[in-house]
Amino acid sequence: xxxxxxxxxxxxxxxxxxxxxxxxxxxxxxxxxxxxxxxxxxxxxxxxxxxxxxxxxxxxxxxxxxxxxxxxxxxxxxxxxxxxxxxxxxxxxxxxxxxxxxxxxxxxxxxxxxxxxxxxxxxxxxxxxxxxxxxxxxxxxxxxxxxxxxxxxxxxxxxxxxxxxxxxxxxxxxxxxxxxxxxxxxxxxxxxxxxxxxxxxxxxxxxxxxxxxxxxxxxxxxxxxxxxxxxxxxxxxxxxxxxxxxxxxxxxxxxxxxxxxxxxxxxxxxxxxxxxxxxxxxxxxxxxxxxxxxxxxxxxxxxxxxxxxxxxxxxxxxxxxxxxxxxxxxxxxxxxxxxxxxxxxxxxxxxxxxxxxxxxxxxxxxxxxxxxxxxxxxxxxxxxxxxxxxxxxxxxxxxxxxxxxxxxxxxxxxxxxxxxxxxxxxxxxxxxxxxxxxxxxxxxxxxxxxxxxxxxxxxxxxxxxxxxxxxxxxxxxxxxxxxxxxxxxxxxxxxxxxxxxxxxxxxxxxxxxxxxxxxxxxxxxxxxxxxxxxxxxxxxxxxxxxxxxxxxxxxxxxxxxxxxxxxxxxxxx
Amino acid sequence: xxxxxxxxxxxxxxxxxxxxxxxxxxxxxxxxxxxxxxxxxxxxxxxxxxxxxxxxxxxxxxxxxxxxxxxxxxxxxxxxxxxxxxxxxxxxxxxxxxxxxxxxxxxxxxxxxxxxxxxxxxxxxxxxxxxxxxxxxxxxxxxxxxxxxxxxxxxxxxxxxxx
Ligand SMILES: Cc1ncc(C[n+]2csc(CCOP(=O)(O)OP(=O)(O)O)c2C)c(N)n1
Ligand SMILES: [Mg+2]
Numbered sequence: 001x002x003x004x005x006x007x008x009x010x011x012x013x014x015x016x017x018x019x020x021x022x023x024x025x026x027x028x029x030x031x032x033x034x035x036x037x038x039x040x041x042x043x044x045x046x047x048x049x050x051x052x053x054x055x056x057x058x059x060x061x062x063x064x065x066x067x068x069x070x071x072x073x074x075x076x077x078x079x080x081x082x083x084x085x086x087x088x089x090x091x092x093x094x095x096x097x098x099x100x101x102x103x104x105x106x107x108x109x110x111x112x113x114x115x116x117x118x119x120x121x122x123x124x125x126x127x128x129x130x131x132x133x134x135x136x137x138x139x140x141x142x143x144x145x146x147x148x149x150x151x152x153x154x155x156x157x158x159x160x161x162x163x164x165x166x167x168x169x170x171x172x173x174x175x176x177x178x179x180x181x182x183x184x185x186x187x188x189x190x191x192x193x194x195x196x197x198x199x200x201x202x203x204x205x206x207x208x209x210x211x212x213x214x215x216x217x218x219x220x221x222x223x224x225x226x227x228x229x230x231x232x233x234x235x236x237x238x239x240x241x242x243x244x245x246x247x248x249x250x251x252x253x254x255x256x257x258x259x260x261x262x263x264x265x266x267x268x269x270x271x272x273x274x275x276x277x278x279x280x281x282x283x284x285x286x287x288x289x290x291x292x293x294x295x296x297x298x299x300x301x302x303x304x305x306x307x308x309x310x311x312x313x314x315x316x317x318x319x320x321x322x323x324x325x326x327x328x329x330x331x332x333x334x335x336x337x338x339x340x341x342x343x344x345x346x347x348x349x350x351x352x353x354x355x356x357x358x359x360x361x362x363x364x365x366x367x368x369x370x371x372x373x374x375x376x377x378x379x380x381x382x383x384x385x386x387x388x389x390x391x392x393x394x395x396x397x398x399x400x401x402x403x404x405x406x407x408x409x410x411x412x413x414x415x416x417x418x419x420x421x422x423x424x425x426x427x428x429x430x431x432x433x434x435x436x437x438x439x440x441x442x443x444x445x446x447x448x449x450x451x452x453x454x455x456x457x458x459x460x461x462x463x464x465x466x467x468x469x470x471x472x473x474x475x476x477x478x479x480x481x482x483x484x485x486x487x488x489x490x491x492x493x494x495x496x497x498x499x500x501x502x503x504x505x506x507x508x509x510x511x512x513x514x515x516x517x518x519x520x521x522x523x524x525x526x527x528x529x530x531x532x533x534x535x536x537x538x539x540x541x542x543x544x545x546x547x548x549x550x551x552x553x554x555x556x557x558x559x560x561x562x563x564x565x566x567x568x569x570x571x572x573x
Numbered sequence: 574x575x576x577x578x579x580x581x582x583x584x585x586x587x588x589x590x591x592x593x594x595x596x597x598x599x600x601x602x603x604x605x606x607x608x609x610x611x612x613x614x615x616x617x618x619x620x621x622x623x624x625x626x627x628x629x630x631x632x633x634x635x636x637x638x639x640x641x642x643x644x645x646x647x648x649x650x651x652x653x654x655x656x657x658x659x660x661x662x663x664x665x666x667x668x669x670x671x672x673x674x675x676x677x678x679x680x681x682x683x684x685x686x687x688x689x690x691x692x693x694x695x696x697x698x699x700x701x702x703x704x705x706x707x708x709x710x711x712x713x714x715x716x717x718x719x720x721x722x723x724x725x726x727x728x729x730x731x732x733x734x735x736x
Contacts, residue, residue, distance in 0.1 A: 117587060122598045126641040129587065146641060181736060182583055182644035307635035310628075 002172040004133035005034030005164035011140035013040040014174040017068050019435060021052035025072025026112060027099030030164035044464060047456040049076050051428035053083020057092050058432030061415045062390060064219060066093035066147050073099045074112030078119060082422060084154045085123040089419025090240060091217055093152035095143050102162040116158045125153030133163050137174050145178045150185025151305040152217060186304060189321030197300040197317045198333045204273035205345035207233045213240025214278015214303060215323050221411040223327035224277060230334055232346060234353055236264040238279050239403055240418040247407035253353060257285040258556045259400045262361035267353055268294055269563035276301045278323045281313040292561035302326050361554050361567055362404055367547045370521040374398060374473045374546040378405035380529040381443060381471055389441040390433045394426035394450030396480040398473040400552040402445040424453030431457060434466045443469040448502055449478045458512035461539050469533060470541045472505060475548045483551045509541035516541040576630050577622050577649040577656060577726050580637060581734050584610050584617040588642035592619060595640060601633050605723030620725045647734050649726045656726040660697045660704045665715040667691055674714055681707045692717060
């Protein structure tokens with residue numbers, strides 16, 4: 001016989017949960033007491049509920065296992081919303097348990113009462129309100145099932161305080177299987193559609209494979225790499241898909257989209273067949289006017305979510321199914337096919353792509369003297385970590401530089417908020433990654449703007465002894481905002497600068513019990529970066545002064561096609 | 574184009590708000606909506622009418638299908654179907670108008686279900702078009718109040734929407 005609170009912890013353990021992130025409060029105190037009384041599920045105390053959700057999110061993105069969060073009612077629950085929305089936009093499996101006021105107080109505007117089911121509704125895959133303690137095991141089972149299958153996403157479980165009351169106990173049994181009659185995610189792609197797609201794919205003269213976050217989340221990277229190698233076709237990854245195909249491989253043409261490489265965007269624009277996999281033709285990819293999108297391309301679109309297909313760009317061959325299984329089936333069919341790839345056309349296509357490549361759209365022009373370019377910091381980071389770190393990022397120019405210059409060869413190594421673009425994501429996400437992989441090198445590439453949105457988590461890192469390396473591309477401004485103001489608002493920097501009020505980040509890190517280094521000279525960048533990473537068991541805040549006037553390029557020209565980009569402050573296609 | 578979408582969903586608290594929320598969240602229109610439990614009390618049947626081109630309707634159907642509480646759904650307008658709506662309308666009628674309004678109600682097979690010396694309440698069922706037609710025929714009569722249930726419908730023939 002167990003109380004509601006004990007049942008919850010038992011069920012989490014039975015579900016395989018090792019770690020959860022949370023913050024206590026009145027409505028969750030019965031549950032916190034249940035946590036105290038067990039040692040199976042570890043709880044990490046963060047310093048802000050938003051950070052709990054991002055940490056669980058980082059854990060989920062890096063491991064593929066669902067992240068778990070526990071917050072109290074009212075402000076605890078609403079603080080979690082940004083992180084839930086972040087996970088929702090990027091299809092990350094997460095289970096968020098929120099305390100709620102007691103059942104008989106619901107609806108009475110009780111102290112710390114918020115309608116969490118209502119507030120979270122547009123940003124969850126599903127939610128449950130627990131109406132009686134006996135339902136806890138089944139609801140937990142269903143919640144994890146929904147969060148992790150099909151297109152993954154966050155699930156909220158709202159638990160009224162009295163449901164977890166320690167004085168009432170119930171028999172406990174964890175269900176072995178789960179079946180939800182109104183929920184049946186696809187398990188396999190339609191073979192006829194796959195066959196049709198393979199035929200078109202093999203006849204292509206100017207093909208491109210466009211792979212997104214679905215390939216990473218759907219564990220399809222290996223299958224994608226095999227298929228792409230077999231075909232010899234160029235591959236581009238979205239911001240969310242980086243690592244789905246090895247970036248250092250010669251078939252990789254770089255990231256596409258708003259800040260994609262010249263060769264990736266040109267390949268897309270001139271292609272005759274696009275194989276889109278776990279990607280959603282997001283507006284950061286297609287540019288705003290979809291009528292100009294890749295005019296000659298036949299689109300083959302694989303996605304687990306039928307609603308992602310033909311949402312913005314009509315697919316000629318839609319395939320609904322898990323990417324890994326569909327890709328494996330495609331590979332089998334390609335291998336068995338009597339049809340031959342048009343080698344001559346492919347060679348000509350590659351010649352064209354190599355010609356675009358020669359333009360070297362990511363070349364870094366040194367600023368001159370000792371001034372450091374932000375791109376050079378990411379290059380130094382890549383060198384210091386041998387390209388083998390987990391990199392989380394925040395949102396802004398630094399995020400794009402990290403995506404462009406850290407070449408991800410493996411999936412689940414690049415962890416960023418692509419869909420919602422949540423500043424403040426990077427540090428807590430890095431905590432989740434470091435806790436999942438205690439021995440791995442984990443770096444958070446951030447900006448002085450973003451890092452201040454969850455800076456309090458330096459305390460959590462201290463408490464848990466997390467040796468994260470924070471690489472702060474300090475341009476003394478909300479750089480991405482400033483870039484847009486340069487390009488579209490005549491350089492009027494409305495509320496995007498604050499140079500004279502920035503904290504001393506080294507002192508700040510030290511105040512939280514960590515180490516800090518400040519790097520201001522290009523000649524010292526490489527060595528100091530290495531030194532910082534040599535401090536293996538310490539969190540080091542690496543504050544790098546970078547050129548405040550740098551812009552991210554290439555940059556798509558608003559309203560244009562994919563072939564229309566600025567390549568620098570003075571050049572455009 | 575006007576569509577009638579019929580949804581079979583879990584009869585659970587929260588299910589309706591998820592479906593309705595989807596429409597506002599994604600900027601889809603709902604023109605009418607009716608919902609009630611079915612012969613299986615664990616399921617509700619929700620019928621809504623919306624307007625959109627094929628692309629929009631396809632998205633609406635896909636997104637409705639994604640709602641975990643939604644078990645099955647059908648766009649009734651895709652096949653032959655029966656559609657019904659019920660209207661109660663209170664009209665001010667005095668003198669010669671009384672006979673005239675009664676006559677119009679008879680033509681539309683409406684029933685006068687409540688009477689006072691100065692008003693009728695008329696009940697009418699049929700397609701939305703028929704109800705609209707009745708309203709037009711009443712033109713010139715003073716309408717005091719009107720309620721419509723919104724459209725409900727069912728496919729013709731053997732086809733059924735069930736678990
Ligand atoms: C929570 C949140 N608020 C506002 C924004 C809008 N925004 C996008 S990038 C950016 C500037 C980020 O500045 P910083 O972290 O210093 O990065 P930089 O662009 O300078 O590298 C802002 C304000 C956002 N993405 N997230
Ligand atoms: Mg900045």
